[in-house]
Amino acid sequence: MKKTLLLFLLIAFTSCYQETSIAIEGDFTTSYANLDESIPVIIKIDNKITGADAYEWTFEGGNPSVSNLKNPGEILYSKQGTFTIKLKASNVDGESREFTKTVVIKDGINIEFTHEIVKSNYSPVEVILKNTTIGEGLTFKWEFQDGSPASFTGKTPPNVVFTTPGEHVITLTVSNGFESEKQTKTITVAPYLVSLFTYEPKFEDDDYEAPVTINFTNKSISATSYKWSFEGGNPAVSTEENPTVVFTNAGSHEVTLEAFNDKTSHIYKTTITVLPDTNLRILTNIKLGINSAHNNNNIGAMFSTVTRQVYKANEINDQNSSLIDIVFQGLNSNFTYNKFVSPDQANNYGFLSLKNAQSTIFVNSQNLCNCGLNFTEAQFDAMVNDTPVKSLNISYTAGGAQEFGFTYPRIILFKTQDGRKGAIKIKDMVKNGTSSYILCDIKVQKQ
Known part of the structure; x- marks a missing residue:
């Protein structure tokens, strides 16, 4: 009976049991x-x-x-x-x-943009911008330093104008919502157009006496072409950058330069005053050393009225020796024996020979020349043109070539190899040992 009951319970339990599945959970x-x-x-x-x-x-x-x-x-x-x-x-x-x-x-950021300047970089400068940055979902912010417009939001901005000279930075900032990148480019605006020039006469015309040849040097800024006008000049107009002009007549002459670039133009004017021709070159405070000063290369004893320079022994060369037309001989620092001598005779008076030397006639002592000359210091001081010396009969005489001593002021007359007449006024005789010198003014015909 007990076995039957156990079997019944086992069958009942087994029939009531059902298997449970494993659940999938989480994420x-x-x-x-x-x-x-x-x-x-x-x-x-x-x-x-x-x-x-x-x-x-x-x-x-x-x-x-x-x-x-x-x-x-x-x-x-x-x-x-x-x-x-x-x-x-x-x-x-x-x-x-x-x-x-x-x-x-999100798209990666690889900024690509170019700029193109319209016409030129002369103010105002117009710039075309081309944005070739690739990507979706990007935002673009532009900044234009001193530009018009000053900023823009969007992929392709309008043309931008920069007016102020100098460097201007264009900045493009690109964002994808997560990160941002920047790229810059620089636009250079050239300086404002300015018309400007300087001028300088030829060396021989630096007294501005007619006729005057003047070299003009163009100092214009940001210009590409030029238009000159010269009142009373030859030529009267020019488009050269740096012209040379001759003014024949005395008076005031207006010079105008109009400078251009592809954006604008600008005018500069000045007036040049040409003086009447005196045909007289006036040279002041010329120092001429005694022989020892010259040969020791302290103070030169030789002078050129063409170059207007004093030459010491070590400054003389084959190029300038033929231009020397005045030679002063001073034997000692006490000035007991002095005379002006012709350059082609320099080797006879304690100097080295000059190559292709000129021949100049000097009248050291007017009172001894027996040639009717009596050109005074007052006449020298009053001379403002070459009229007083035109009629002077300056020729070589043994008496006129005689030396002179420590006496000043003193007038010495001379005539160059090319026929120009002149006068030397010794204003001072400075005793300074082997570096002693005379101080003089010279007035000589220009031609």
Whole structure:
């Protein structure tokens, strides 16, 4: 009876028992590697699902695109967009669940833009901008230093105008919502156009006596072409950058330079005063050393009325020796024996010979020449043109060539090889040992 009862209970228990299935629970998460949301992007998968023993992953737009691993690890995305990650998890009990998430991949930023200057970089400068930056979902912010407009939001800005000379920075900031990048370019605006010039007469015309040849030096800024006008000049007009002009007549002459570039023009004017021709060159405070001063290269004893320079022994060469027309001989520092001698006779008076030397006639002692000459210091001081010396009969005589002693002021007359007449006034005789010298003014015909 007991056995029958136990068997009955066992059958009843077994018939009441039903098997329980394992549930699939949890979820998976995604994260951006290095917090970088711009392509290329790596998405990290962290699978926290339990109760599954089979996994079917699908990664839209990703690499790899599918996986059967529980933890597929890192997925690479190389294109911008919004992509779906799907997981189907299942187990041997026939349980199955699907999980879905989306990831947003933002475009990387690679800024590309160019600029083109319209016409030239002379003010005002107009700039065309071309934005070739590639990408979706990008925003663009432009800044134009001292430009008009000063800023712009959008991919392609209008043309920008820069007026102020100098460097101006164009800045483009591009953002994808996660990060921003900047790129700059510099526009250089040339200085404002300025018309300006200087001028200088030829060396022989530096007294501005007619006729005067003047060299003009163009100092204009930001100019590409020029238009000159010369009142009373020859030529009267010119388009050269640096012209040379002759003014024949005395008076005031207006000179105008209009400078141009491809944007504008500017005018500069000045007046040049040409003096009447005196045909007289006036040279003041000329120091001429005694022989020892010259030969020791302290103070020269030789002078050229052409170059208007004093020459010491070591300054004389084959190029300037033929231009020397005055030679002073001073035998000692006490000035007991002095005379002016012809350059072609210099070697007879304690100097080296001069190559291609000139022949100049000197009247050292008018009172001894017996030639009717009596040109006074007062006449020298009053002489403002060559009229007083034109009629002088300056010729060589032994008496006129005689030396003189320590006496000043004194007038010495001379005539150069090319026929120019002149006078020397000794104003002082400075005793300074071997560096002694005379101080004189010279007035000589220019031609």
